[in-house]
Amino acid sequence: MTKDATYNYLLHLADNALILAQRNSEWCGHGPVLEQDIAITNISLDLIGQSRSLYQYAAELINEGTGAATEDTLAYLRDTRDFKNCLLVEQPNGDWAQTILRQFFFSTYQFFLYQRLQQSGDAHLAAIAEKSLKEVTYHVRWSSEWVIRLGDGTEESRNRLLNALDELWMFTGELFVPSAYESEAFKAGIGVDVSALKANWEQRVNEVFEEATISIVSTSAWMQSGGKEGAHTEHLGFILAEMQYMQRVYPGCEW
Amino acid sequence: MHTTDNISVKNIWSILSAVCDPEVPVLSVIDLGIIRDVKIIPANGEEGIEVVITPTYSGCPAMDVIRMNIRMELLQHGYKNVQITTVLSPAWTTDWMTDSGKQKLKDFGIAPPNPKQQVCNTQLFAEDEAVQCPHCQSYNTRRISEFGSTACKALFQCNDCQEPFDYFKCH
Numbered sequence: 001m002t003k004d005a006t007y008n009y010l011l012h013l014a015d016n017a018l019i020l021a022q023r024n025s026e027w028c029g030h031g032p033v034l035e036q037d038i039a040i041t042n043i044s045l046d047l048i049g050q051s052r053s054l055y056q057y058a059a060e061l062i063n064e065g066t067g068a069a070t071e072d073t074l075a076y077l078r079d080t081r082d083f084k085n086c087l088l089v090e091q092p093n094g095d096w097a098q099t100i101l102r103q104f105f106f107s108t109y110q111f112f113l114y115q116r117l118q119q120s121g122d123a124h125l126a127a128i129a130e131k132s133l134k135e136v137t138y139h140v141r142w143s144s145e146w147v148i149r150l151g152d153g154t155e156e157s158r159n160r161l162l163n164a165l166d167e168l169w170m171f172t173g174e175l176f177v178p179s180a181y182e183s184e185a186f187k188a189g190i191g192v193d194v195s196a197l198k199a200n201w202e203q204r205v206n207e208v209f210e211e212a213t214i215s216i217v218s219t220s221a222w223m224q225s226g227g228k229e230g231a232h233t234e235h236l237g238f239i240l241a242e243m244q245y246m247q248r249v250y251p252g253c254e255w
Numbered sequence: 256m257h258t259t260d261n262i263s264v265k266n267i268w269s270i271l272s273a274v275c276d277p278e279v280p281v282l283s284v285i286d287l288g289i290i291r292d293v294k295i296i297p298a299n300g301e302e303g304i305e306v307v308i309t310p311t312y313s314g315c316p317a318m319d320v321i322r323m324n325i326r327m328e329l330l331q332h333g334y335k336n337v338q339i340t341t342v343l344s345p346a347w348t349t350d351w352m353t354d355s356g357k358q359k360l361k362d363f364g365i366a367p368p369n370p371k372q373q374v375c376n377t378q379l380f381a382e383d384e385a386v387q388c389p390h391c392q393s394y395n396t397r398r399i400s401e402f403g404s405t406a407c408k409a410l411f412q413c414n415d416c417q418e419p420f421d422y423f424k425c426h
Contacts, residue, residue: 035400035410038402038403039400039401042403042406045314045406046313046406049310049312049314050313050314126344130343130345131343131344131346132313134346138401142401142402
């Protein structure tokens with residue numbers, strides 16, 4: 001396996017976690033009730049922690065002892081085309097239902113992904129997955145319960161969840177279509193075959209949707225893609241502008 | 256200053272028991288179970304110390320402070336050559352928390368973690384754990400939120416004495 005492919009694979013995993021964390025953190029101080037404001041920002045914190053482990057490892061790999069790349073340069077000094085996160089995680093928060101559904105789709109995916117990544121031939125990556133999986137387990141449980149609460153709640157909450165489903169469904173397909181570096185990582189015994197996660201994911205989503213009295217739009221619906229290769233929706237640029245502003249204007253600033 | 260022949264691993268462990276979690280100050284890093292190993296290593300021709308730690312949660316902001324506090328505490332006791340190594344696997348679990356740590360948490364008003372087997376699954380609306388109120392000892396309590404004031408805690412309330420309390424959740 002080429003070093004580039006491993007590096008890209010690590011960045012892809014890290015970017016997914018970081019961008020969703022950044023999105024969720026927009027809720028800080030704006031959550032519907034205090035407990036849920038705290039919950040969503042706690043999830044952000046877990047995801048930032050996971051992305052840090054992955055960026056540190058990616059930096060180590062690309063540096064070869066030069067020290068030029070760090071977790072911070074990878075997070076703060078790359079541009080939109082260099083980010084390899086899937087499109088789902090960069091979608092706007094919308095209302096609470098949209099944030100919840102995005103979290104539920106992604107956490108469920110991440111749960112099955114990390115479960116397999118624990119068996120990675122790369123011991124360090126396996127350790128990161130083992131550590132993260134425990135955190136993600138809580139995210140899956142929390143977001144599943146909210147999907148049910150909204151879907152099987154009032155007419156208002158149900159309509160909002162259905163609108164969120166219309167908005168987000170087209171971004172779920174990309175999760176299970178491997179990019180070139182994911183395929184290479186899988187063949188090298190380091191990464192996970194994401195196409196094999198789809199059945200588990202759909203089963204879990206169906207179970208929760210059934211409880212929520214809603215159903216999957218259509219498994220053959222047209223799907224958006226491109227995020228893994230750096231072709232993003234218009235939203236990512238705005239996310240990075242806010243997230244990277246300080247480091248761009250005051251390079252190397254600390255507090 | 257310590258010379259090469261008198262670094263004792265046992266002594267280091269006892270010094271580390273004075274380093275506390277900045278967010279839960281009644282717990283030492285040893286109570287928490289995050290010190291995985293202490294080794295004597297060669298450092299610049301002398302003997303140095305390697306302290307192996309593991310984070311509680313990936314994003315726990317206390318870890319940086321804990322790392323610094325370990326270094327400071329050892330420095331105060333004259334140990335200059337200290338290397339702190341972080342390992343992720345095996346992943347930290349609340350099962351590693353000491354019994355005295357659990358008792359200290361309870362006395363502090365935080366419900367200590369239940370043994371791990373009871374929870375940590377993705378089951379929906381899984382039956383809530385029986386968490387004992389640290390104030391009135393009642394098991395008649397309910398979960399208010401899965402996530403509390405720090406990554407490691409959930410928010411509960413006692414149905415008997417009505418007091419809300421933190422629960423150090425199982426992990």
